[in-house]
Amino acid sequence: xxxxxxxxxxxxxxxxxxxxxxxxxxxxxxxxxxxxxxxxxxxxxxxxxxxxxxxxxxxxxxxxxxxxxxxxxxxxxxxxxxxxxxxxxxxxxxxxxxxxxxxxxxxxxxxxxxxxxxxxxxxxxxxxxxxxxxxxxxxxxxxxxxxxxxxxxxxxxxxxxxxxxxxxxxxxxxxxxxxxxxxxxxxxxxxxxxxxxxxxxxxxxxxxxxxxxxxxxxxxxxxxxxxxxxxxxxxxxxxxxxxxxxxxxxxxxxxxxxxxxxxxxxxxxxxxxxxxxxxxxxxx
Amino acid sequence: xxxxxxxxxxxxxxxxxxxxxxxxxxxxxxxxxxxxxxxxxxxxxxxxxxxxxxxxxxxxxxxxxxxxxxxxxxxxxxxxxxxxxxxxxxxxxxxxxxxxxxxxxxxxxxxxxxxxxxxxxxxxxxxxxxxxxxxxxxxxxxxxxxxxxxxxxxxxxxxxxxxxxxxxxxxxxxxxxxxxxxxxxxxxxxxxxxxxxxxxxxxxxxxxxxxxxxxxxxxxxxxxxxxxxxxxxxxxxxxxxxx
Numbered sequence: 001x002x003x004x005x006x007x008x009x010x011x012x013x014x015x016x017x018x019x020x021x022x023x024x025x026x027x028x029x030x031x032x033x034x035x036x037x038x039x040x041x042x043x044x045x046x047x048x049x050x051x052x053x054x055x056x057x058x059x060x061x062x063x064x065x066x067x068x069x070x071x072x073x074x075x076x077x078x079x080x081x082x083x084x085x086x087x088x089x090x091x092x093x094x095x096x097x098x099x100x101x102x103x104x105x106x107x108x109x110x111x112x113x114x115x116x117x118x119x120x121x122x123x124x125x126x127x128x129x130x131x132x133x134x135x136x137x138x139x140x141x142x143x144x145x146x147x148x149x150x151x152x153x154x155x156x157x158x159x160x161x162x163x164x165x166x167x168x169x170x171x172x173x174x175x176x177x178x179x180x181x182x183x184x185x186x187x188x189x190x191x192x193x194x195x196x197x198x199x200x201x202x203x204x205x206x207x208x209x210x211x212x213x214x215x216x217x218x219x220x221x222x223x224x225x226x227x228x229x230x231x232x233x234x235x236x237x238x239x240x241x242x243x244x245x246x247x248x249x250x251x252x253x254x255x256x257x258x259x260x261x262x263x264x265x266x267x268x269x270x271x272x273x274x275x276x277x278x279x280x281x282x283x284x
Numbered sequence: 285x286x287x288x289x290x291x292x293x294x295x296x297x298x299x300x301x302x303x304x305x306x307x308x309x310x311x312x313x314x315x316x317x318x319x320x321x322x323x324x325x326x327x328x329x330x331x332x333x334x335x336x337x338x339x340x341x342x343x344x345x346x347x348x349x350x351x352x353x354x355x356x357x358x359x360x361x362x363x364x365x366x367x368x369x370x371x372x373x374x375x376x377x378x379x380x381x382x383x384x385x386x387x388x389x390x391x392x393x394x395x396x397x398x399x400x401x402x403x404x405x406x407x408x409x410x411x412x413x414x415x416x417x418x419x420x421x422x423x424x425x426x427x428x429x430x431x432x433x434x435x436x437x438x439x440x441x442x443x444x445x446x447x448x449x450x451x452x453x454x455x456x457x458x459x460x461x462x463x464x465x466x467x468x469x470x471x472x473x474x475x476x477x478x479x480x481x482x483x484x485x486x487x488x489x490x491x492x493x494x495x496x497x498x499x500x501x502x503x504x505x506x507x508x509x510x511x512x513x514x515x516x517x518x519x520x521x522x523x524x525x526x527x
Contacts, residue, residue: 016522018514019428020436020474036393036435043474045393045433047518061431062521065318065337079339093337093400141348141398167525241524 017044023057032058066092066166066190068144072135073175075156075188076146078125084118086125088133091166091190094143098125102136102147104154106209124212130156130194132176132186151204152176154211156186158219159196162231164238166191170245177246181253182223183230187244195230197223229253229261236264240274242281251277288446288458296458297326301451304441304502307509309422311429311517319430321513323422326455327412330419332426337400351397353389355404357381357419363411380416381406387420387440387470387480393433402432413456414442416468416482421506428514437510438479440470441502443495445487450498467492469499473507476500 017023021044023035031037034046035057044050048061068074068090079095080087087095100121105113125131132153133146148154166189175187178198186194197219204211219227233252237244255276256264263269288296295301305326314320319334340346345354357377361369370377384404392402404426406419420440427434444454444466451458454466465487470480487495 014522016515016518018437018511018518019434020472034433036433043435045435046431047428047514048431049522062518062525063312063319063429064431087339089339093339093397095339143399 014049016048017050017059018047019045023050023059028055030056032056034059034061062167064167066090068092068096068135068138068190069171070135070137072171072189073187074133074135074146074190075161075186075192075194076131076133076190077161077192078127078129078131081121081126084121086121088131088146090144090146090188091163091192092144094141096135096144096146097139098131098133098146098148102145102149104149104151104211106212125155129214130161132156132188132194151208155213156194156196157213158199158216159184159194159227160231162193162195162234162238164191164193164234164244165241168238168241168244169193170243172245177249179230179246179250179253181226181230181250183226185230185234185246185249193234193244195227195234197227225261229256229264232256232261232264236270236273237277239265239270242274242277247284248277248281251280255280288461288464289449289451293449295446295451297455301446301449302498302501304453304505305455307506309425309509309513311425311513312521317426317430319426319428319432321422321425321429323418323425325414325418325421325453327410328414328418329408329410330415330422331407331409332419332422333405334403334423334426334430334432335405336402336430337397337432338403340399340401345401346399349398350394351392351400351402353385353392353394353402353404355381355385355388355406355423357384357406357408359408359411363408380419383416383480383482384419384423387438388423388427391435391438391472391479392427393435396433402427411456413454413459414468416440417442417453417470420470420480421510425510425513429517436472436474437507438470439473439503439506439510440468440480441499441506442466442468443499443502445491445495450491450495452498452502465495467495467499469496469503471500471503473504 023042025041027040031042036045044059046061048059076088076090079089084100086098090096133148136147137145169189177185182198184196184198255273309323311321313322317333321332337351345352357380417440424438442454444464465485467483
Protein backbone atom coordinates (compact mmCIF):
# COMPACT_ATOMS: atom_id res chain seq x y z
CA UNK A 1 0.00 0.00 0.00
CA UNK A 2 1.41 3.37 -0.93
CA UNK A 3 0.84 6.79 0.58
CA UNK A 4 -1.30 7.84 -2.35
CA UNK A 5 -3.84 5.32 -1.24
CA UNK A 6 -3.94 6.67 2.29
CA UNK A 7 -6.73 9.10 1.54
CA UNK A 8 -8.86 6.26 0.27
CA UNK A 9 -7.91 3.99 3.13
CA UNK A 10 -8.54 6.67 5.74
CA UNK A 11 -12.20 6.73 4.92
CA UNK A 12 -12.46 3.08 5.82
CA UNK A 13 -10.01 2.88 8.72
CA UNK A 14 -6.70 4.41 9.73
CA UNK A 15 -3.55 2.90 8.23
CA UNK A 16 -1.88 0.88 10.97
CA UNK A 17 1.78 0.11 10.42
CA UNK A 18 4.53 -1.83 12.20
CA UNK A 19 8.29 -1.05 12.42
CA UNK A 20 10.15 -1.38 9.14
CA UNK A 21 6.99 -0.87 7.07
CA UNK A 22 7.67 0.97 3.80
CA UNK A 23 5.39 4.02 3.83
CA UNK A 24 6.48 5.67 0.59
CA UNK A 25 9.33 5.77 -1.89
CA UNK A 26 8.31 9.13 -3.26
CA UNK A 27 11.20 11.56 -2.51
CA UNK A 28 8.92 14.59 -2.27
CA UNK A 29 7.65 13.67 1.20
CA UNK A 30 9.31 14.73 4.44
CA UNK A 31 9.74 12.36 7.34
CA UNK A 32 8.26 13.24 10.72
CA UNK A 33 8.19 11.53 14.11
CA UNK A 34 8.02 7.76 14.19
CA UNK A 35 9.66 7.33 10.81
CA UNK A 36 13.15 7.08 9.39
CA UNK A 37 14.56 7.51 5.89
CA UNK A 38 16.75 5.08 4.02
CA UNK A 39 17.68 5.42 0.33
CA UNK A 40 15.16 8.27 -0.07
CA UNK A 41 12.34 6.00 1.05
CA UNK A 42 10.38 6.56 4.27
CA UNK A 43 9.85 3.68 6.68
CA UNK A 44 7.91 3.47 9.91
CA UNK A 45 9.94 2.98 13.09
CA UNK A 46 7.09 2.34 15.50
CA UNK A 47 3.77 0.55 15.39
CA UNK A 48 0.89 2.95 15.20
CA UNK A 49 -1.22 5.02 12.88
CA UNK A 50 0.10 7.00 9.88
CA UNK A 51 -0.64 10.71 9.85
CA UNK A 52 -0.05 13.04 6.97
CA UNK A 53 -0.01 16.84 7.02
CA UNK A 54 0.67 18.14 3.51
CA UNK A 55 4.09 16.64 2.70
CA UNK A 56 4.97 15.64 6.25
CA UNK A 57 4.47 12.03 7.17
CA UNK A 58 4.59 10.83 10.73
CA UNK A 59 3.56 7.72 12.62
CA UNK A 60 1.90 8.10 15.99
CA UNK A 61 2.37 5.15 18.34
CA UNK A 62 -0.52 4.36 20.67
CA UNK A 63 1.67 3.60 23.63
CA UNK A 64 4.41 6.03 24.41
CA UNK A 65 5.89 7.94 27.28
CA UNK A 66 4.59 11.44 27.91
CA UNK A 67 5.92 14.00 25.44
CA UNK A 68 5.76 17.49 26.89
CA UNK A 69 4.52 20.59 25.17
CA UNK A 70 4.88 24.18 26.34
CA UNK A 71 1.90 25.15 28.47
CA UNK A 72 1.08 21.63 29.65
CA UNK A 73 -0.13 21.36 33.22
CA UNK A 74 1.59 18.46 34.95
CA UNK A 75 2.11 16.74 38.27
CA UNK A 76 5.62 15.54 39.05
CA UNK A 77 7.75 14.15 41.84
CA UNK A 78 11.05 15.69 42.92
CA UNK A 79 13.88 13.17 42.47
CA UNK A 80 16.95 15.27 43.07
CA UNK A 81 17.94 18.60 44.59
CA UNK A 82 20.80 20.20 42.70
CA UNK A 83 22.44 23.59 42.67
CA UNK A 84 19.76 26.16 41.86
CA UNK A 85 17.54 23.47 40.38
CA UNK A 86 15.38 20.44 41.14
CA UNK A 87 15.01 17.35 39.00
CA UNK A 88 11.39 16.25 38.64
CA UNK A 89 10.09 12.87 37.50
CA UNK A 90 7.25 13.62 35.07
CA UNK A 91 6.81 10.19 33.45
CA UNK A 92 8.75 11.41 30.43
CA UNK A 93 11.93 10.14 28.79
CA UNK A 94 14.03 12.42 30.97
CA UNK A 95 13.49 14.14 34.27
CA UNK A 96 12.25 17.71 33.95
CA UNK A 97 14.06 20.64 35.53
CA UNK A 98 12.54 23.14 37.94
CA UNK A 99 14.81 26.12 38.38
CA UNK A 100 15.01 27.97 41.66
CA UNK A 101 14.30 31.11 39.67
CA UNK A 102 11.01 29.72 38.37
CA UNK A 103 9.26 29.19 41.68
CA UNK A 104 7.43 31.64 43.88
CA UNK A 105 9.49 32.22 46.98
CA UNK A 106 7.60 32.52 50.25
CA UNK A 107 7.00 36.02 51.40
CA UNK A 108 5.76 37.80 48.33
CA UNK A 109 6.12 37.37 44.61
CA UNK A 110 8.27 40.46 44.23
CA UNK A 111 11.03 39.23 46.52
CA UNK A 112 14.44 38.76 44.86
CA UNK A 113 16.14 35.46 45.46
CA UNK A 114 19.14 35.59 47.67
CA UNK A 115 22.05 33.29 48.39
CA UNK A 116 20.34 31.99 51.50
CA UNK A 117 17.50 30.73 49.31
CA UNK A 118 19.98 28.54 47.42
CA UNK A 119 21.14 27.05 50.70
CA UNK A 120 17.66 26.25 51.92
CA UNK A 121 16.22 24.82 48.72
CA UNK A 122 15.26 21.64 50.59
CA UNK A 123 12.85 23.64 52.71
CA UNK A 124 10.88 24.47 49.55
CA UNK A 125 10.98 21.11 47.79
CA UNK A 126 12.83 18.02 48.91
CA UNK A 127 13.16 14.56 47.37
CA UNK A 128 9.82 12.77 47.07
CA UNK A 129 7.66 15.89 47.21
CA UNK A 130 4.94 16.25 44.62
CA UNK A 131 4.62 19.42 42.58
CA UNK A 132 1.92 20.85 40.41
CA UNK A 133 3.58 22.84 37.64
CA UNK A 134 3.39 24.10 34.09
CA UNK A 135 5.84 23.40 31.27
CA UNK A 136 7.68 26.59 30.51
CA UNK A 137 10.26 25.61 27.97
CA UNK A 138 12.42 22.89 26.41
CA UNK A 139 16.13 22.42 26.68
CA UNK A 140 18.24 21.47 23.67
CA UNK A 141 18.26 17.79 24.53
CA UNK A 142 14.47 17.68 24.90
CA UNK A 143 14.29 17.94 28.70
CA UNK A 144 11.42 20.05 30.01
CA UNK A 145 11.75 23.16 32.11
CA UNK A 146 8.91 23.79 34.56
CA UNK A 147 7.63 26.74 36.51
CA UNK A 148 5.30 27.15 39.49
CA UNK A 149 4.91 30.93 39.34
CA UNK A 150 1.22 31.06 40.15
CA UNK A 151 -0.76 30.68 43.33
CA UNK A 152 -2.51 27.56 42.03
CA UNK A 153 0.76 25.73 41.32
CA UNK A 154 3.21 24.52 43.93
CA UNK A 155 3.56 21.75 46.43
CA UNK A 156 0.78 19.16 46.74
CA UNK A 157 -0.45 17.85 50.07
CA UNK A 158 -3.59 16.46 51.74
CA UNK A 159 -4.06 13.72 49.17
CA UNK A 160 -2.79 10.86 47.08
CA UNK A 161 -1.51 10.22 43.56
CA UNK A 162 -2.96 7.95 40.88
CA UNK A 163 -0.90 7.04 37.82
CA UNK A 164 -2.75 6.51 34.56
CA UNK A 165 -2.06 6.08 30.86
CA UNK A 166 -0.99 9.62 29.74
CA UNK A 167 -3.01 9.53 26.51
CA UNK A 168 -6.23 9.33 28.54
CA UNK A 169 -5.87 12.79 30.04
CA UNK A 170 -6.81 15.28 27.32
CA UNK A 171 -5.33 18.77 27.27
CA UNK A 172 -8.07 21.16 28.29
CA UNK A 173 -8.69 24.65 29.58
CA UNK A 174 -8.68 23.63 33.21
CA UNK A 175 -6.79 20.82 34.90
CA UNK A 176 -7.77 21.67 38.44
CA UNK A 177 -11.26 20.55 39.38
CA UNK A 178 -13.17 20.80 42.64
CA UNK A 179 -15.61 17.92 42.41
CA UNK A 180 -19.05 18.21 43.99
CA UNK A 181 -18.23 15.31 46.30
CA UNK A 182 -15.79 17.52 48.17
CA UNK A 183 -12.54 16.42 46.57
CA UNK A 184 -10.01 18.39 44.55
CA UNK A 185 -8.48 16.71 41.52
CA UNK A 186 -5.41 17.87 39.62
CA UNK A 187 -5.15 16.11 36.28
CA UNK A 188 -1.60 16.24 35.02
CA UNK A 189 -1.48 15.58 31.27
CA UNK A 190 1.58 13.44 31.97
CA UNK A 191 -0.70 10.81 33.48
CA UNK A 192 -0.16 11.66 37.13
CA UNK A 193 -3.39 12.62 38.88
CA UNK A 194 -3.55 14.14 42.32
CA UNK A 195 -6.66 13.60 44.43
CA UNK A 196 -6.89 15.61 47.62
CA UNK A 197 -9.15 17.04 50.27
CA UNK A 198 -10.98 20.17 49.14
CA UNK A 199 -9.38 23.36 50.43
CA UNK A 200 -11.17 26.59 49.45
CA UNK A 201 -9.09 28.89 47.26
CA UNK A 202 -9.57 31.75 49.77
CA UNK A 203 -7.89 29.71 52.53
CA UNK A 204 -4.95 28.96 50.23
CA UNK A 205 -4.48 32.62 49.46
CA UNK A 206 -4.82 33.63 53.10
CA UNK A 207 -2.11 31.19 54.17
CA UNK A 208 0.42 32.07 51.50
CA UNK A 209 3.22 31.43 53.99
CA UNK A 210 2.27 27.78 54.13
CA UNK A 211 2.69 26.96 50.46
CA UNK A 212 5.79 24.90 51.15
CA UNK A 213 4.43 23.22 54.26
CA UNK A 214 4.89 19.47 54.56
CA UNK A 215 2.11 18.99 57.07
CA UNK A 216 -1.29 17.70 56.09
CA UNK A 217 -4.36 19.34 57.47
CA UNK A 218 -6.80 17.30 59.49
CA UNK A 219 -8.55 14.89 57.16
CA UNK A 220 -11.57 13.10 58.56
CA UNK A 221 -12.27 9.41 57.97
CA UNK A 222 -15.12 10.26 55.68
CA UNK A 223 -12.98 12.58 53.58
CA UNK A 224 -10.36 9.86 53.36
CA UNK A 225 -12.94 7.41 52.09
CA UNK A 226 -14.18 9.85 49.45
CA UNK A 227 -10.61 10.40 48.27
CA UNK A 228 -10.09 6.64 48.08
CA UNK A 229 -13.31 6.22 46.13
CA UNK A 230 -12.34 8.88 43.61
CA UNK A 231 -8.91 7.24 43.23
CA UNK A 232 -10.53 3.90 42.50
CA UNK A 233 -12.90 5.53 40.02
CA UNK A 234 -9.92 7.02 38.15
CA UNK A 235 -8.10 3.68 38.17
CA UNK A 236 -11.23 2.08 36.76
CA UNK A 237 -11.42 4.62 33.92
CA UNK A 238 -7.73 3.96 33.20
CA UNK A 239 -8.20 0.19 33.02
CA UNK A 240 -11.09 0.54 30.60
CA UNK A 241 -9.43 3.19 28.43
CA UNK A 242 -12.09 5.84 29.00
CA UNK A 243 -10.95 9.46 28.70
CA UNK A 244 -10.39 10.93 32.16
CA UNK A 245 -12.16 14.28 32.50
CA UNK A 246 -14.05 15.89 35.37
CA UNK A 247 -17.31 14.68 33.79
CA UNK A 248 -16.27 11.05 33.45
CA UNK A 249 -14.88 11.02 37.00
CA UNK A 250 -18.09 12.48 38.40
CA UNK A 251 -20.21 9.98 36.46
CA UNK A 252 -18.11 7.09 37.70
CA UNK A 253 -18.26 8.41 41.25
CA UNK A 254 -22.02 8.69 41.13
CA UNK A 255 -22.42 5.26 39.60
CA UNK A 256 -20.13 3.75 42.23
CA UNK A 257 -22.09 5.02 45.22
CA UNK A 258 -24.03 1.76 45.47
CA UNK A 259 -20.85 -0.16 46.23
CA UNK A 260 -18.20 0.10 48.92
CA UNK A 261 -15.12 2.05 47.81
CA UNK A 262 -12.90 -1.03 47.99
CA UNK A 263 -15.22 -3.09 45.78
CA UNK A 264 -15.22 -0.73 42.81
CA UNK A 265 -12.31 -2.46 41.12
CA UNK A 266 -13.67 -5.99 41.49
CA UNK A 267 -13.96 -7.43 38.03
CA UNK A 268 -17.75 -7.75 37.71
CA UNK A 269 -18.60 -4.49 39.44
CA UNK A 270 -16.00 -2.62 37.37
CA UNK A 271 -17.46 -3.92 34.11
CA UNK A 272 -20.97 -3.00 35.23
CA UNK A 273 -19.95 0.53 36.27
CA UNK A 274 -18.03 1.05 33.02
CA UNK A 275 -21.12 0.23 30.99
CA UNK A 276 -23.19 2.74 32.93
CA UNK A 277 -20.56 5.46 32.57
CA UNK A 278 -20.07 4.84 28.84
CA UNK A 279 -23.81 4.97 28.28
CA UNK A 280 -24.08 8.27 30.17
CA UNK A 281 -21.12 9.77 28.33
CA UNK A 282 -22.61 8.83 24.98
CA UNK A 283 -25.92 10.46 25.90
CA UNK A 284 -24.32 13.89 26.04
CA UNK B 285 23.10 -42.42 23.53
CA UNK B 286 19.70 -41.34 22.35
CA UNK B 287 18.90 -41.35 18.65
CA UNK B 288 18.40 -37.72 17.59
CA UNK B 289 17.12 -38.49 14.12
CA UNK B 290 14.98 -41.56 13.54
CA UNK B 291 15.42 -43.69 10.40
CA UNK B 292 12.20 -42.10 9.09
CA UNK B 293 13.88 -38.71 9.38
CA UNK B 294 11.92 -37.46 12.40
CA UNK B 295 13.46 -35.78 15.44
CA UNK B 296 13.12 -36.66 19.14
CA UNK B 297 10.02 -34.53 19.53
CA UNK B 298 8.49 -35.78 16.27
CA UNK B 299 9.27 -32.73 14.16
CA UNK B 300 10.66 -32.83 10.65
CA UNK B 301 14.20 -31.40 10.29
CA UNK B 302 13.06 -28.06 8.84
CA UNK B 303 10.18 -27.55 11.23
CA UNK B 304 10.00 -24.91 13.96
CA UNK B 305 8.40 -25.50 17.33
CA UNK B 306 4.97 -24.06 18.00
CA UNK B 307 5.19 -20.33 18.67
CA UNK B 308 2.64 -18.45 20.68
CA UNK B 309 3.14 -14.90 21.82
CA UNK B 310 1.31 -11.90 23.17
CA UNK B 311 2.38 -8.29 23.65
CA UNK B 312 1.10 -5.89 26.35
CA UNK B 313 0.72 -8.43 29.13
CA UNK B 314 1.80 -6.25 32.07
CA UNK B 315 0.20 -3.04 33.26
CA UNK B 316 3.05 -1.50 35.18
CA UNK B 317 5.68 -1.54 32.44
CA UNK B 318 5.92 0.63 29.34
CA UNK B 319 6.04 -2.44 27.13
CA UNK B 320 5.88 -6.16 27.76
CA UNK B 321 5.58 -9.49 25.99
CA UNK B 322 5.09 -13.15 26.77
CA UNK B 323 6.63 -15.52 24.27
CA UNK B 324 6.59 -19.31 23.99
CA UNK B 325 8.53 -21.35 21.51
CA UNK B 326 7.77 -24.99 22.18
CA UNK B 327 8.49 -25.46 25.86
CA UNK B 328 10.78 -22.47 26.19
CA UNK B 329 8.83 -19.69 27.84
CA UNK B 330 9.94 -16.16 28.54
CA UNK B 331 8.41 -12.95 29.89
CA UNK B 332 9.90 -9.56 29.02
CA UNK B 333 9.25 -6.13 30.49
CA UNK B 334 10.60 -2.93 28.97
CA UNK B 335 10.82 0.27 30.98
CA UNK B 336 11.78 3.49 29.35
CA UNK B 337 13.15 5.57 27.88
CA UNK B 338 13.54 7.19 31.28
CA UNK B 339 16.10 9.20 33.25
CA UNK B 340 19.35 7.25 33.72
CA UNK B 341 19.68 5.64 37.11
CA UNK B 342 23.47 5.86 37.20
CA UNK B 343 25.48 8.93 36.35
CA UNK B 344 28.34 6.88 34.92
CA UNK B 345 26.14 5.33 32.24
CA UNK B 346 24.74 8.56 30.83
CA UNK B 347 25.55 9.06 27.18
CA UNK B 348 25.09 12.58 25.93
CA UNK B 349 24.04 11.75 22.40
CA UNK B 350 22.03 8.58 22.82
CA UNK B 351 20.06 6.34 25.17
CA UNK B 352 21.73 3.62 27.17
CA UNK B 353 20.27 0.12 26.90
CA UNK B 354 20.32 -1.98 30.03
CA UNK B 355 19.52 -5.69 29.75
CA UNK B 356 18.94 -8.02 32.68
CA UNK B 357 18.34 -11.69 32.17
CA UNK B 358 17.02 -13.98 34.88
CA UNK B 359 16.27 -17.67 34.95
CA UNK B 360 13.60 -19.00 37.28
CA UNK B 361 14.88 -21.72 39.64
CA UNK B 362 12.08 -24.03 38.46
CA UNK B 363 12.81 -23.59 34.77
CA UNK B 364 15.09 -26.59 34.33
CA UNK B 365 14.82 -30.31 35.16
CA UNK B 366 17.04 -29.81 38.13
CA UNK B 367 15.87 -27.10 40.48
CA UNK B 368 18.71 -24.66 40.84
CA UNK B 369 18.96 -21.08 41.97
CA UNK B 370 21.40 -19.06 39.96
CA UNK B 371 23.33 -16.14 41.28
CA UNK B 372 22.85 -12.75 39.66
CA UNK B 373 26.46 -12.85 38.52
CA UNK B 374 26.26 -16.18 36.73
CA UNK B 375 28.62 -15.76 33.77
CA UNK B 376 26.28 -17.58 31.42
CA UNK B 377 23.41 -15.21 32.19
CA UNK B 378 25.58 -12.12 31.86
CA UNK B 379 26.82 -13.38 28.50
CA UNK B 380 23.30 -13.81 27.16
CA UNK B 381 22.30 -10.37 28.50
CA UNK B 382 25.27 -8.77 26.80
CA UNK B 383 24.55 -10.58 23.50
CA UNK B 384 20.99 -9.22 23.59
CA UNK B 385 22.23 -5.74 24.39
CA UNK B 386 24.67 -5.82 21.48
CA UNK B 387 21.99 -7.11 19.13
CA UNK B 388 19.57 -4.29 19.93
CA UNK B 389 22.00 -1.38 20.19
CA UNK B 390 22.22 -0.76 16.43
CA UNK B 391 18.53 -1.47 15.83
CA UNK B 392 16.91 0.77 18.44
CA UNK B 393 17.08 4.41 17.30
CA UNK B 394 18.76 5.50 20.53
CA UNK B 395 19.92 8.89 19.25
CA UNK B 396 16.37 10.21 19.71
CA UNK B 397 16.67 9.88 23.48
CA UNK B 398 19.88 11.52 24.67
CA UNK B 399 20.77 10.99 28.37
CA UNK B 400 18.01 8.41 28.79
CA UNK B 401 17.98 4.75 29.64
CA UNK B 402 15.96 1.84 28.31
CA UNK B 403 15.64 -1.20 30.56
CA UNK B 404 14.90 -4.65 29.19
CA UNK B 405 14.16 -7.26 31.85
CA UNK B 406 13.88 -10.85 30.67
CA UNK B 407 12.66 -13.71 32.79
CA UNK B 408 12.89 -17.30 31.62
CA UNK B 409 10.14 -19.49 33.06
CA UNK B 410 10.82 -22.75 31.31
CA UNK B 411 13.97 -23.82 29.57
CA UNK B 412 13.93 -26.16 26.60
CA UNK B 413 16.74 -24.96 24.39
CA UNK B 414 17.09 -21.87 22.24
CA UNK B 415 17.20 -19.43 25.14
CA UNK B 416 18.92 -16.66 23.21
CA UNK B 417 16.61 -16.90 20.23
CA UNK B 418 13.44 -16.78 22.36
CA UNK B 419 14.79 -13.89 24.40
CA UNK B 420 15.60 -11.83 21.31
CA UNK B 421 12.22 -12.46 19.72
CA UNK B 422 10.40 -11.64 22.94
CA UNK B 423 12.46 -8.48 23.51
CA UNK B 424 11.61 -7.27 19.97
CA UNK B 425 7.94 -7.66 20.74
CA UNK B 426 8.21 -5.84 24.07
CA UNK B 427 10.23 -2.95 22.61
CA UNK B 428 7.67 -2.42 19.87
CA UNK B 429 4.92 -2.54 22.48
CA UNK B 430 6.69 0.19 24.46
CA UNK B 431 6.58 2.45 21.39
CA UNK B 432 10.37 2.59 21.15
CA UNK B 433 11.48 3.39 17.59
CA UNK B 434 13.32 0.54 15.84
CA UNK B 435 14.85 0.32 12.39
CA UNK B 436 13.32 -3.10 11.98
CA UNK B 437 12.21 -6.22 13.78
CA UNK B 438 14.96 -8.49 15.07
CA UNK B 439 14.13 -12.14 14.48
CA UNK B 440 16.32 -14.91 15.81
CA UNK B 441 16.44 -18.63 15.11
CA UNK B 442 18.77 -21.54 15.80
CA UNK B 443 19.91 -24.28 13.46
CA UNK B 444 22.16 -27.31 13.78
CA UNK B 445 23.43 -30.32 11.99
CA UNK B 446 22.59 -33.93 12.75
CA UNK B 447 23.79 -36.83 10.59
CA UNK B 448 24.27 -34.68 7.49
CA UNK B 449 20.84 -33.08 7.82
CA UNK B 450 20.46 -29.42 8.68
CA UNK B 451 17.86 -29.05 11.42
CA UNK B 452 15.99 -26.00 12.56
CA UNK B 453 15.15 -24.70 16.04
CA UNK B 454 16.95 -27.11 18.35
CA UNK B 455 15.32 -28.20 21.59
CA UNK B 456 17.19 -28.92 24.80
CA UNK B 457 17.93 -32.60 24.03
CA UNK B 458 19.40 -31.75 20.65
CA UNK B 459 21.28 -28.76 22.00
CA UNK B 460 22.80 -30.75 24.86
CA UNK B 461 24.17 -33.53 22.64
CA UNK B 462 27.91 -32.96 22.29
CA UNK B 463 28.19 -33.76 18.60
CA UNK B 464 25.44 -31.39 17.45
CA UNK B 465 26.80 -28.04 16.39
CA UNK B 466 24.32 -25.29 17.12
CA UNK B 467 24.20 -21.83 15.70
CA UNK B 468 22.04 -18.85 16.69
CA UNK B 469 21.38 -16.16 14.14
CA UNK B 470 19.39 -12.95 14.40
CA UNK B 471 18.44 -11.05 11.27
CA UNK B 472 16.71 -7.81 10.34
CA UNK B 473 14.10 -9.18 7.93
CA UNK B 474 13.68 -6.05 5.83
CA UNK B 475 17.31 -5.67 4.82
CA UNK B 476 18.34 -9.30 5.46
CA UNK B 477 21.25 -7.98 7.51
CA UNK B 478 22.63 -10.18 10.25
CA UNK B 479 22.39 -8.68 13.73
CA UNK B 480 23.92 -11.59 15.62
CA UNK B 481 25.64 -14.83 14.75
CA UNK B 482 26.77 -17.12 17.50
CA UNK B 483 28.22 -20.62 17.38
CA UNK B 484 30.27 -22.29 20.06
CA UNK B 485 30.97 -25.66 18.45
CA UNK B 486 32.94 -27.05 15.54
CA UNK B 487 31.35 -27.31 12.13
CA UNK B 488 32.85 -27.95 8.73
CA UNK B 489 33.15 -24.70 6.83
CA UNK B 490 31.29 -26.04 3.80
CA UNK B 491 28.25 -26.77 5.89
CA UNK B 492 28.01 -23.37 7.55
CA UNK B 493 26.27 -21.67 4.67
CA UNK B 494 23.70 -24.41 4.45
CA UNK B 495 22.59 -24.04 8.04
CA UNK B 496 22.70 -20.25 7.94
CA UNK B 497 20.27 -20.40 5.02
CA UNK B 498 18.07 -22.80 6.95
CA UNK B 499 18.10 -20.55 10.04
CA UNK B 500 17.33 -17.44 8.00
CA UNK B 501 14.36 -19.24 6.60
CA UNK B 502 13.16 -19.87 10.13
CA UNK B 503 13.71 -16.18 10.99
CA UNK B 504 11.38 -15.11 8.21
CA UNK B 505 8.67 -17.38 9.52
CA UNK B 506 9.16 -15.93 13.02
CA UNK B 507 8.97 -12.41 11.59
CA UNK B 508 5.52 -13.18 10.30
CA UNK B 509 4.43 -14.47 13.71
CA UNK B 510 5.77 -11.40 15.51
CA UNK B 511 4.24 -9.05 12.98
CA UNK B 512 0.85 -10.69 13.47
CA UNK B 513 1.14 -10.31 17.24
CA UNK B 514 2.09 -6.62 16.92
CA UNK B 515 -0.70 -5.90 14.45
CA UNK B 516 -3.22 -7.56 16.72
CA UNK B 517 -2.20 -5.53 19.77
CA UNK B 518 -2.04 -2.27 17.78
CA UNK B 519 -5.49 -2.90 16.42
CA UNK B 520 -6.92 -3.67 19.85
CA UNK B 521 -5.36 -0.54 21.32
CA UNK B 522 -6.61 1.59 18.44
CA UNK B 523 -10.14 0.32 18.96
CA UNK B 524 -9.98 0.87 22.72
CA UNK B 525 -8.75 4.43 22.37
CA UNK B 526 -11.22 5.39 19.68
CA UNK B 527 -14.27 3.87 21.24
